[in-house]
Structures are given as C-alpha cells and as structure tokens.
Amino acid sequence: MRTAMKRKNDLQLDRRSFLRVSSVAAGGLLVSLYFDLPAASAQGNQPAKIYPPDAFVHIRPDGKIMITVNRLEFGQGVHTALPMVLADELDADWSQVIAELAPAAEVYKDPVFGMQMVGGSGSIAHSFQQYRELGAKVRAMLVATAADRWRVTPDQCRTEASMVHGPNKQRAKYADLAIDAARKTVPEKVTLKNPSQFRIIGKAVPRIDSRSKCDGSQKFGLDLDLPGMKIAVVAHPPVFGGKVKSVNDAEARQVEGVRDVFEIPLVKGSGVAVVADKFWPAKQARDLLKIDWDLSGIELPDSAQLWTKYRELARTRGNVAVTRGDEKLIDQIAAPNRIVAEFEFPYLAHAPMEPLNATVRFDGDAAEAWVPSQFQTMDQMTIGQVLGLKPEQVTFHTEFAGGGFGRRAVIDAHVPREAAVIAKRLRGTPVTLIWTREDDVRGGYYRPMHAHRVEVGIGPDGMPAAWRHVIVGQSLVAGTPFEGMIKNGVDETAVEGTSDTSYIIPDFHVSAHHPKVNVPVLWWRSVGHTHNAFVMETLIDELATRAKMGAIAYRRKLLKPEAKKLRAALDLLEQKTLWSKRLPPQGHAFGIACHESFETAVACAVEVSIENKRPRIHQATLAVHCGMAVNPLTIESQFQGGIGFGLTQLVGQGAITLKDGRVEQRNFDGYTPPYIADVPVSVDVHIVPSTEAPTGCGEPPVPVISPAVVNALARLTGKRYRSLPLVSI
Amino acid sequence: MATYQLTVNGQRKQVNVDPSTPLLWVLREDLKMTGTKYGCGISACGACTVHLNGVATRSCVVPVSLVGDRPIVTIEGVANDPVGRVVQNAWVEKDVVQCGYCQSGQIMSAVALLKATPKPTDENIEESMGGNLCRCATYVRIREAIKNASQKIK
Numbered sequence: 001m002r003t004a005m006k007r008k009n010d011l012q013l014d015r016r017s018f019l020r021v022s023s024v025a026a027g028g029l030l031v032s033l034y035f036d037l038p039a040a041s042a043q044g045n046q047p048a049k050i051y052p053p054d055a056f057v058h059i060r061p062d063g064k065i066m067i068t069v070n071r072l073e074f075g076q077g078v079h080t081a082l083p084m085v086l087a088d089e090l091d092a093d094w095s096q097v098i099a100e101l102a103p104a105a106e107v108y109k110d111p112v113f114g115m116q117m118v119g120g121s122g123s124i125a126h127s128f129q130q131y132r133e134l135g136a137k138v139r140a141m142l143v144a145t146a147a148d149r150w151r152v153t154p155d156q157c158r159t160e161a162s163m164v165h166g167p168n169k170q171r172a173k174y175a176d177l178a179i180d181a182a183r184k185t186v187p188e189k190v191t192l193k194n195p196s197q198f199r200i201i202g203k204a205v206p207r208i209d210s211r212s213k214c215d216g217s218q219k220f221g222l223d224l225d226l227p228g229m230k231i232a233v234v235a236h237p238p239v240f241g242g243k244v245k246s247v248n249d250a251e252a253r254q255v256e257g258v259r260d261v262f263e264i265p266l267v268k269g270s271g272v273a274v275v276a277d278k279f280w281p282a283k284q285a286r287d288l289l290k291i292d293w294d295l296s297g298i299e300l301p302d303s304a305q306l307w308t309k310y311r312e313l314a315r316t317r318g319n320v321a322v323t324r325g326d327e328k329l330i331d332q333i334a335a336p337n338r339i340v341a342e343f344e345f346p347y348l349a350h351a352p353m354e355p356l357n358a359t360v361r362f363d364g365d366a367a368e369a370w371v372p373s374q375f376q377t378m379d380q381m382t383i384g385q386v387l388g389l390k391p392e393q394v395t396f397h398t399e400f401a402g403g404g405f406g407r408r409a410v411i412d413a414h415v416p417r418e419a420a421v422i423a424k425r426l427r428g429t430p431v432t433l434i435w436t437r438e439d440d441v442r443g444g445y446y447r448p449m450h451a452h453r454v455e456v457g458i459g460p461d462g463m464p465a466a467w468r469h470v471i472v473g474q475s476l477v478a479g480t481p482f483e484g485m486i487k488n489g490v491d492e493t494a495v496e497g498t499s500d501t502s503y504i505i506p507d508f509h510v511s512a513h514h515p516k517v518n519v520p521v522l523w524w525r526s527v528g529h530t531h532n533a534f535v536m537e538t539l540i541d542e543l544a545t546r547a548k549m550g551a552i553a554y555r556r557k558l559l560k561p562e563a564k565k566l567r568a569a570l571d572l573l574e575q576k577t578l579w580s581k582r583l584p585p586q587g588h589a590f591g592i593a594c595h596e597s598f599e600t601a602v603a604c605a606v607e608v609s610i611e612n613k614r615p616r617i618h619q620a621t622l623a624v625h626c627g628m629a630v631n632p633l634t635i636e637s638q639f640q641g642g643i644g645f646g647l648t649q650l651v652g653q654g655a656i657t658l659k660d661g662r663v664e665q666r667n668f669d670g671y672t673p674p675y676i677a678d679v680p681v682s683v684d685v686h687i688v689p690s691t692e693a694p695t696g697c698g699e700p701p702v703p704v705i706s707p708a709v710v711n712a713l714a715r716l717t718g719k720r721y722r723s724l725p726l727v728s729i
Numbered sequence: 730m731a732t733y734q735l736t737v738n739g740q741r742k743q744v745n746v747d748p749s750t751p752l753l754w755v756l757r758e759d760l761k762m763t764g765t766k767y768g769c770g771i772s773a774c775g776a777c778t779v780h781l782n783g784v785a786t787r788s789c790v791v792p793v794s795l796v797g798d799r800p801i802v803t804i805e806g807v808a809n810d811p812v813g814r815v816v817q818n819a820w821v822e823k824d825v826v827q828c829g830y831c832q833s834g835q836i837m838s839a840v841a842l843l844k845a846t847p848k849p850t851d852e853n854i855e856e857s858m859g860g861n862l863c864r865c866a867t868y869v870r871i872r873e874a875i876k877n878a879s880q881k882i883k
Contacts, residue, residue, distance in 0.1 A: 074828050075827030075828030075829070075865045076827070077827070206821070206824045207824055207826065209826070209829065210820075210821045210824060210825075210826055211821055212829075213826040213829030213832050214817045214820045214821055214825075214826065214829075214832060214836060215764070215804065215805070215808065215817060216762070216763070216764020216765070216803065216804035216805045216833050217764065217805075218829055219763065220766075220830060222763075222766075222767065223757075223763035225761060225763070256730060256747065257747075278754065278758045278759075279754050279757075279758060279767075280746075280747065280749075280750045280751065280754045280758075281747070284747075284749070350864075351864060352828070352830075352864055353766070353768050353774070353776060353828065353830040353831045353862065353863070353864050353865075354766070354768075354828070354830045355767065355768070400828075400829075401828065402766070402828045402829070402830025402831070403827075403828040403830060403864045403865060404828075405864070436770060437768065437769040437770060437771075437774075438770075633824055637824065637827060637867070637870070638827075640866070640867070640869045640870065641827055641865045641866040641867055642866075643866070644863075644865075644866020644867075644868060644869075645864065645865070645866050647866075667769055667770070667771050667773060668768075668769050668771070668773035668774050668862065669771060669773050673862060673864060674866060675859055675860070675861070675862060675868075676854070676855055676858050676859055676861070676863075676868040676871065676872070677855045677859055679866055679868045679869070680869065681851060681869075681872070682869060683869045
C-alpha cells in the first residue's frame, strides 16, 4: 500500500490513455492496463470512467513481477490464485511472482458486481477472464517489443518463464523489455491460451502467503503500527439501538494512558468511545465506565418469544417464492403418506479469528484508512460520508484479514463508520478501533434465525409428489440500499437452495415471511444455503429411507436431467466413497448429502459414530464440480475447511440466543465454534475434471456437512434432527 | 506503572507498563512483536499461545507481573529451536494456512506437543491442540503437518 501511494505520486499521465507508464521509486516500470469492465460499460450512456493511476502488473528490473489482487485475501487463497491466472497467460516465471492487495479504486471493482468486494464465492468466478486477458495483453506487448528489436514478426516468437524467444535463438528477459513494451498500444483483443497450454492454472500451487503466516511476519489489520497511533474501544448499548442517557467516566479517565472518553452516534443509538495510547488501558477504562442506558421504546428481542412467533408464522402461507401445480393437492394425500416437518435454526455469529477493526486518520480535506475489508466500496464511501469527504478523498488500504465469512462485508459499514467518527474528533491522529471478542459475539450482524415448516406428500413410487414449504426469517437487505433485491416480498437469500432445488417435485410451493426483529443480520458463509440445504437434504434422505432406496440412487432418480454438475458429483462420490465398498464398522454409520450453490455442486459422504453423546466424524469424502480447477490445492483446502466451518451450526454451543433484548453469549466460552476434535479426522476431496468456467469454492462446502452428519446419526439412533444446534442426540 | 525485565527469544527486554497488562499486549504493543495474536482475551482460542519456560501458555491471561524471570519464546523466535523449525517447515510443506491468523498459536502449541511427545497419537494431538481455534478449520492439514513434522524429528 505504501507502494500504491508512491505510485499515485509518480504517475503523471494522460488520463485517456489505457496504458500508464512511469518509473517508480525502485527504478522499475509500471505497466498499468485499464479496460472497460463489463459492469461499467453496461451502464450505457454514462461518461467513460476515469480510473485512478493504479496497476495490475508491475514488471521490475530485478525480474520480479508484482501482480495486484483486486479483492481481499482472508483465507480463500485469491492472493495466490489470481496471480496464477495472470502469470499463466503472461508466461511469467512463477518463482518470481509476488502479489499485493489493491487499495480501493474504481479499476479494482469486481467485474460482475460493479463494486469492490468479495462475496458470492466470486473471487475466481468473476475475475478469471479479467486476469487472463490482462496477462495475455501484457504478454502481447512484450512479444511485440522483442519482435521489433529482432525485426521479426510476433508470431515467430514464443514465451516461457518471463522470457521471449526469437526464431534465431534470440532471447530477451521481460524485465529488459518492459520499458519499451509499456510504450506499445494495448491490444484490444488477444488470443487466450487453450487450456491444454496452461502451465500454472490447474497445478497444485502452494500459497504465496504461506511462509509469512507461519513465522509471524504477516501483518493483518490489527497489526498496524503507525506513528502516533491511538487505540479506541467502544462501549455499545446492551440492547441494539440503545442510547446513552448519562455516563460517569471519572474513574475511566484516571487510567494511565487514557486520552479521551466521549459519546458517539452508532448506526442505531449511541455508545461511548474510549481512546488510549494502547489497548489495555482502553479496555480497562471501558470496564470502569458507569453508563445509564436509555432503552425506552426499544424492542427487546427474546429467542423463546421469537420461536413462538416464528412457529405460528410458519403455519401460514407467506409471500410466494415459487408455486408450481395445485397448492391444495397435498391436503388430498392420505396422512400415512405425508410428512410434516418443522425445523429451527438459531442466530449464528461469524466470529472470524481476527477481531473486527478499522484504522482511520482524518486530515481535514483528506483521510486515510486501513481496513481488512471485504467491501471496500461501501467502507470507503461510509468513511467519506462521516468525514464530509468524497470516497476518492479517502485513501483506502486493504489489509490482510484474519477470516471474515461475510462479517467484513457489511452494508452499513458500521465498524469503519465508528472508526471514522472517532478519527474525526482526533483530527490528524491515526486511530485503530478494536472490537473486542465480546463486542463481536454480542454485536449482532448474525446469520438470521429461521423456522421452516414443510409438508411433503409422497407418491406411490416413493418420490415426493407434493411439497408445501414455508420459511420464516429476517431479510438481509430490507431497509438497506440493496432492498431492490427483494422480489414479490421474498428475499432470495432466505429461500435459495429450496426454491431453486434441483430435485423434480411436480407440485411445489415455497413461500417466505420476513419478520422485522431488532437484531442486525448479515450474510454468513453460504448464506441461505446454510439452512435450506439442511432442510432439503435431511428430508430427501428421510424419503429415500422410507422408499427403501439407496441414498445416492434415490437422489439420482429425483434429480432434474439438467442438474449435470450434481449428477457428476454424485457419480464421483459413489466411485470414491467407502460407502459403496463396505459396511460401516459396528457403531458407525454413513450419511450423505449433496447440494449445489454458487454454481458449484458438492456431494458429501461421512462416517460417523457417537462418542460422549456427540457425533464423532471419522472421515468425510467430498466430490466437487466447480468447473475448471484453477488451484486444486486451494480448492481442497477450501473444502476441508469449509465443512469445518459448516459444523458451526451443529456443535452443542453453536447458537446466539437473546433474553430480554440481551445476547446471552459473550465470548468463545458460550458461543463455541468447532475445534479440532469436532471436525472429521480426515477429509478427501475429489474434483470432477472440467474445462468449464471456474465457479465458487468458498461457500459451497458449507451447506452439505451438517445434513450429511445428521443423516448418518439418524441411521444410528432412528431419530430425525430438525432443531439446531444439536444439543442432544 | 512498573518496570519489568523480560527475556524474549533469548533477548533481554525492559518494559514500563501497568502490572495487570497481559503479556500478549506487552509483546504486541510495547515490544512490537505482532506475530502473537489477540483472539478472545479469555484463553479460549489459543491465538496468543507462547512458550513460558517451555510451557505452551495463553499470553492473553498472564499479567506481565507474573512472568518473573521465566524465558518467553514467541512465533518470531521459534525457528531458533530445531523442533520449531521442523514444525514451521511442515506447515509450509502441507500448505496449512488459510487466513493464517490463528497459525502462530497453532504452531506454538504443536511445537510444545512435539517436544514433549515426539510421536503423538491422534488422541495426543486432539488433547494438545484442542484449545486452539481455527475458524477456517484448517484442522485436517494441521493434523497432517504435525504427523509430517513428527517423522522428521530425530
């Protein structure tokens, strides 16, 4: 980011040019390529966007090639995979490739979203083509330069490992061609490689950031150390939206190192900020504040009451998400051939390992921010709004993040907002706002709680003939600038995975209620699929058992012909899993589930026993169809880890609950995500070979694991599990 | 405020802090050694694990005033130890990390385990690593890396 600043100062170029050239501090050359991204050009007659002077590729004199990654790295491996994509088309020497995270800027917006963010498992899916073209264009410019020098035509040259080779054994290093190459016109069209020509894409490439994350040298947002920096913590109201009535800060101010204590507005209500030289005095002082809160007129959410309300709502039809056939048909099916199932899913916190944080310095007519951000566009804009600045007046650095899972992509940008409010008062001083783990666990923005009520009518062939399904849960986007995503009163993110099921159900009716509750909610890795896949895959499993059919055979029979990815995943699973080859050992059972989300199909088999009244997952086998596998090593990693994350909703203390408006958990002692003994001892991941466009890998692992495990448990206990977390078996 | 002499990764350091300050924050803010991470502050996640006199210890709940003259080893110094170096290399070889935030603590716990039990069973691993949380759930590869390191320790 320090280099980004240098670059901005060093580049003085024609803004209409697509190519920007400059010598940079290190003496190298910056090759910046800008082209109209589909989302930008799709907006029709708007004036052409002027991109700020930042780059994607920087070929340095020492041969190192710096590739800028247009989105956050927070574990998903994009900081390795996107450079792989670009480097392959560039024919770069991979051992010389280094990478950096881009600051917030127009040019780094996600080509599909038109905003700079990570979401929808789109890191590779959305930027694959973009990074290939960038690599191919830079390569073409380097080849053209070499061809000129040698007085040959470009098609007489070939490239390999950062070197252009001519027809008469001429050789030129990219680093020696870069300055002249940067003066070339950027080709509008380039021929991309045929997949058989890939040298890096498709290989199991170790992560670029591996060593630095094993020796303590990798800096995350919380590791910033800026001259004169202060640390802030905020006392938040005990109920969402509460306001400070009065505060006695006399004791707090006596803590050595405390610089200021003041009330700040929050998105809703207000809180008290404590600013200190270091974290410990800030936290000590916060603990000493005596705050009288004004909770008048504020709804006090209560889990028990909400469940009562949700169960009642689930018995009435909601806004229609999909309706196919005759809704009353199911009432004509005899009771023995009907299943009525009610499901409950609690609020869940994301709880990324690195507590939420943001650092802001306000300089009056400009500001600088350092944020581990999944949503740079919103965070930068919000900081600007608080400080009375335009977004581009806020120099915004993307910091490495210690996890996120959706929690760092918040529409109201409440963490950077708080940091900006505090920084405004401390003009000229950089201030890091730290949300303690307690702030995070109690701070809202949870996966919403949901109730499902499903009535299934079973046909004479044992297959579902009629299906009536009501889903109750808060909308993620109601009341936000993204409210337009709600169609016919249905928030797609609440019904995804059910309303678009790949199973053939001739008579199919899904509706949704979105009650308003005073608890902020947010997308949680795989979003609506977390609960919808659980409902669908446990019910389908139950139907298969009733039909006395194999779990894989039943699903295969029920899948739509066009569900090709799921079929391929199931086929591969059947080949690879021990399920098909042997009986489980005594006391063990197999369970399976499959689900498609973010255009990736996953089939999962687990072997489970019961130890100490908990499911013990001995082994998991996953078969995945994610299109072309850009980095199989990262994909395996995402799937191994993703199922571990998915088990958050199965562990005994995997729930956020409220009583009298207060969150009952405070830290990992009460809200306890999976530890090493809670996840499978081994996970083998098999990828369906494909040359189709790559699709998401971050979220699709999450939905399958919990239904697979409880489907196995059902075989051991004869019980069906419909309320999470799994408190007792 | 009080002055404390600490031995961190073999070097003598002096800090002037409130006696209640957890060792974690002394390392991070006073000694600028940010490899040791804050995750929970209540010894429930293990991100802050260091070695105190050779024992894996959650530095977020150890006030600096209780450290005394016990030597401290952090992730920044663990490569000086032969087992530490083997474990770090195994982590890289197995491509364990994802976000990486918890991995300093994971590695410190694994090094302590392998020093005490060079050939750990799965049960030993679950016992020693059982308090180290990883939200990316890199546990499968953590287990593999520990076994890989175990084979290389003489």
